[in-house]
Amino acid sequence: MIQNARPVIAAIKTMIDMFRFEFMQNAFLAGMMLSFVLAVVSFFVVLRRLSFIGVGVTHSAFGGVALGALLGISPTLTAIGFAVIVSNAIGYIGKEDRISTDTAIGIFFPLAMALGVIFINMSDQYNVDLFGYLFGNILAITRQDLIIIAVLGGLVLLSTVMFFKELLFVAYDREVAWVSGMPVAFLDHFFLTILALSVVISMKIIGIILVSALLVIPGAAASLVTRRYNSMIAFSIIIALISTSGGLIISYYADLPSGATIVALACLIFFVAFAVGKLQK
Amino acid sequence: MKHTSIDPKNNPKPIVELNDVWVAYDGKWVLKSIYLNCYTSEIFGIVGPNGGGKTTLLKVILGLVHPQKGSVRLFGDKPDKNGRLEIGYLPQISHADQSFPVTVLDVVLMGLYNRIGLFHRPDRRSKKIAMELLSHVNMADHAKRPFSVLSGGQRQRVNIARAMASKPKLLILDEPSTGVDSVAQEDFYELLAKFRNEQGISVMMVSHDIGVITSYADRVACLNVQLHYHDEPDSCFSTDITKKVFGEDLKVIVHDSKCATCYRSHQNHD
Secondary structure (H helix, E strand, O other), X not given: OHHHHHHHHHHHHHHHHHOOOHHXXXXXXHHHXXXXXXXXXXXXXXXXXXXXXXXXXXXXXXXHHHHHHHHOOOHHHHHHHHHHHHHHHHHHHHOOXXXXXXXXXXHHHHHHXXXXXXXXXHOOOOOOOHHHHHHXXXXXXXXXXXXXXXXXXXXXXXXXXXXXXXXXXXXXXXXXXXXXXXXXXXXXXXXXXXXXXXXXXXXXXXXXHHHHHXXXXXXXXXXXXXXXXXXXXXXXXXXXXXXXXXXXXXXXXXXXXXXXXXXXXXXXXXXXXXXXXXXXX | OHHHOOOOOOOOOOOEEEEEEEEEEOOEEEEEEEEEEEOOOOEEEEEOOOOOOHHHHHHHHHOOOOOOEEEEEEOOEOOOOHHHHHEEEEOOOOOOOOOOOOEHHHHHHHOOHHHHOOOOOOOHHHHHHHHHHHHHOOOHXXXXXXXXXXXXXXXXXXXXXXXXXXXXXXXXXXXXXXXXXXXXXXXXXXXXXXHHHHHOOEEEEEEOOHHHHHHHOOXXXXXXXXXXXXXXXXXXXXXXXXXXXXXXXXXXXXXXXXXXXXXXXXHHHO
16 A cells, blocks of 8 residues: 555655746746636637638737837737737638638738848847747746736636626527627627637747647547536636646746647647547447 | 518508618629518518528618618618517528537527516526416427437427517528428428418518418519519510510429419520
8 A cells, every 4th residue: 555655645745846936836826727718718608610810810929029019118008909900900801702701811910020130130139038029938927927917817707607608609600699689899809808818828938839739629629528517617627727737747847838738738638639530320 | 672572451551661772792683672571470482592681681681782783671660770679580491510519498488588588598488488488389399319419390389489589570481391301391381370360470581492481472473683482473574574674594483373373484484
């Protein structure tokens, strides 16, 4: 008995060991909070088939970060502005009959990146860790970031709960929802805004380029194992929690980049869910 | 205009009124000079070939498509005002979203969302109403099942329960027989007739399949960019108009005794 328990105790000890460092505490807390936000947002991203918008919006945050670096103000602040404007612009222009949302993303995504490169080129001082923003940096999460994640993430979750049934109806069939009196145009822009906010609060730990994966994978993997929306959300949250916490632990012990490890683990879970789904059939 | 003069004595006020409506996509007219009145308690069928503008016409009435020219009145008001809330709408069955993770009951509840209101979750009372609607369409036993596992005919019934949830005065149906076998189709149209007879609901439906529609519709019109009424054969199927509207490539609209006129006139014309 005691002998069997030894490796378990040893594992727990090293786990606790990991949390001696404040940056690991911060990273873990941030990861847990973001898991709930990204899981719920990805549920709607998958149902509305907006995966590519996720990619567009995440990259637009890069332009915002670079602008913050140029102006010498908080990159988070400028990234929020950039991402919210770009995602809503994609939604607005994509409504035109002649331009598909797909095309609108294909225009705004490189535009935001191009602006980002121009801003970096214009700024002489190089005091912002751009690579960290692109791919995530576990060491970068400060107490202040935790507060930003808690406030904005809480706002995203709370407002999503408030408009949940309307968002679900619009995802199910937007024209029927409109005829039934749902405020479809408002809900579209509302969703694009919370999508942008979720991206910005995730970029420090997961990275601009990698976070688009977590806007898709939890919802997509969950949709493979259930046919009910409440259990799909539950699975989505569990998958996001396992990915972020597991990814952080692995990245700590294997000395790997946190964002990439989290995304790789999430993808692994997706493939397992895919296999399970295939076997069930 | 002759087209609008359909029995105005019995039903003085039309619930849907289209006056000289024109719609173009990419510079091509898909609807030309449409005059249409739909009255209380009637089943109005619109048939016509694919690409003849049927879905567009329904979307004009729903306020989803804005015409370039002409006026649309829904219950005496513009369609994008509150008039649409008096409508139960069934779009064409889409095969894209078969995996949407909702139960049969969830789908019907959606029809009640507007009544439940923002920031409120469906309560026990709404669920009771939804169950009653499901039993009207004989689907109450399936309430807990995922919507995605149902057959085409069962989905149609659930969708009609969803559309009826808002207590509409008008049902608008786009190709309701797609993916529904003939027995289920007959049941479905019987159900529509029941709604009309018992609740005074009007039904407007479009289909490329004229067969069933003619036996249940009170009025039938043909749509191929322009609209022609079958109960005015003289005005609709004169060789002049046939030539102008259907041109050289008339292929469809030959389905029953009512339509034979237009087929023959075309043949004669050739």
